[in-house]
Amino acid sequence: MxxxxxxxxxxxxxxxxxxxxxxxxxxxxxxxxxxxxxxxxxxxxxxxxxxxxxxxxxxxxxxxxxxxxxxxxxxxxxxxxxxxxxxxxxxxxxxxxxxxxxxxxxxxxxxxxxxxxxxxxxxxxxxxxxxxxxxxxxMPLDDFRAQIPANRAADFDMLGACAERYEVSLTAATLRWLSYTQKRAILVVSRDGYILWARSSEPAFKSGAFIKVAGLPPRKIPLMSPVARNAGSVGLIEPTRLDEGTWLREPVTEHSMISERYDLSLSLLTLGARAPLADTEEEREQDAVDYFSRFSRSR
Ligand SMILES: [Zn+2]
Structure with a gap:
């Protein structure tokens, strides 16, 4: 049927x-x-x-x-x-x-x-x-994997080329890559300095690297994030290495894209191959929700 x-x-x-x-x-x-x-x-x-x-x-x-x-x-x-x-x-x-x-x-x-x-x-x-x-x-997986193999790191240049190939948004292309990559990475979407939602790749999530937003008070992006430091500008920002304690309990490289049209910002956090050992057993449910509806309705 x-x-x-x-x-x-x-x-x-x-x-x-x-x-x-x-x-x-x-x-x-x-x-x-x-x-x-x-x-x-x-x-x-x-x-x-x-x-x-x-x-x-x-x-x-x-x-x-x-x-x-x-x-x-x-x-x-x-x-x-x-x-x-x-x-x-x-x-x-x-x-x-x-x-x-x-x-x-x-x-x-x-x-x-x-x-x-x-x-x-x-x-x-x-x-x-x-x-x-x-x-x-x-964005069929076999074709996407041919563009960016599962064991390769990605940045917004590569993901932007995929967004162009498939004529989808950079967000959609990044989510697709996160769905199969073997790399530890997290996409954070923010507006006006506040996190709307975040999504981890499976290897990142399993290692305890995720950003919880649901059910919590509105959470600001870190002051040291290139998105916060370049508020008001538009476009791609050079990848920036950030110390542990900035986004996570480990250092990250942040790739940032500030979009003019929706005043949304994308931060792709790429992490090292392994999580630091100090990782405790806390809540591990994947959850990305979100203050999205509140923000999107106030447009
Ligand atoms: Zn629908």
Missing amino acids: KQDKGPERWANDLSILLTTAFGAARFPVDVASLAQKYSQQVFPGDPITRVRPRGFDGFEGALIPKPDGSGEWGIGYSDSLRLKGRVNFTIAHEFGHYLLHRKKYPNGFQCRPEDMVRWDSEYNRVESEANRFAAGLL
């Missing part, structure tokens, strides 16, 4: 189709066209017939049943999304809801900015599935 396929399987099957059709030059994925053509061929009774920008208030994307009862679906993305990469990921996320969830959720979906960046299933199963589908469709 096609409806029972999981997000990775769906993404993989469509990737095989795209590779067959377009060969090596198949990136970036034209997801708006794919969603419409594929659904019209395979699900002619309830296809996606429209993908377009909408004046959403607070939502980034939506999967909407046509109100005339025809069974047709539309995908909308917020007209405030000015980066092509964010648009692509949003459309792919909604296409994921269509393939995976439309039978169970006949009224469709309205998805907020924070729904697009949480890939862990503890957050919300359907949102995480839509993101895993989108990541798998736009």
Whole structure:
């Protein structure tokens, strides 16, 4: 049964189709066209017939049943999304809801900015599935690993090249790399000097290197972070070595990117091969939530 396929399987099957059709030059994925053509061929009774920008208030994307009862679906993305990469990921996320969830959720979906960046299933199963589908469709793991092998360190130059290749945001490309890398690394997303959320690679997390935000008072980025020291400027900042006690109980190299459009800052913390031994057994649940919704609503 096609409806029972999981997000990775769906993404993989469509990737095989795209590779067959377009060969090596198949990136970036034209997801708006794919969603419409594929659904019209395979699900002619309830296809996606429209993908377009909408004046959403607070939502980034939506999967909407046509109100005339025809069974047709539309995908909308917020007209405030000015980066092509964010648009692509949003459309792919909604296409994921269509393939995976439309039978169970006949009224469709309205998805907020924070729904697009949480890939862990503890957050919300359907949102995480839509993101895993989108990541798998736009950035297939075999191709991503060929760009940055699992045993290689990455920086924002390399991840930026991947973001360009797949036409996704730098955040999405970095999350994809973190999902398979053997390196210890953490992505921290902040706004106005406060941490919104953070995500560790598995080797980092298992070694106790993570940044807890959920359920805690708003946490500022360290004063010595290049993001704090360059507040007001825009763009990539040279990697900076920071002492233990700045971000973690070990020294880190911070790669920083201050984005002008969303006044978001990305800090990619790369760590040594091994955690320091003094690591105690504290809470180890991965959790990245977050004050994201509060900040994103106050825009
Ligand atoms: Zn969603």
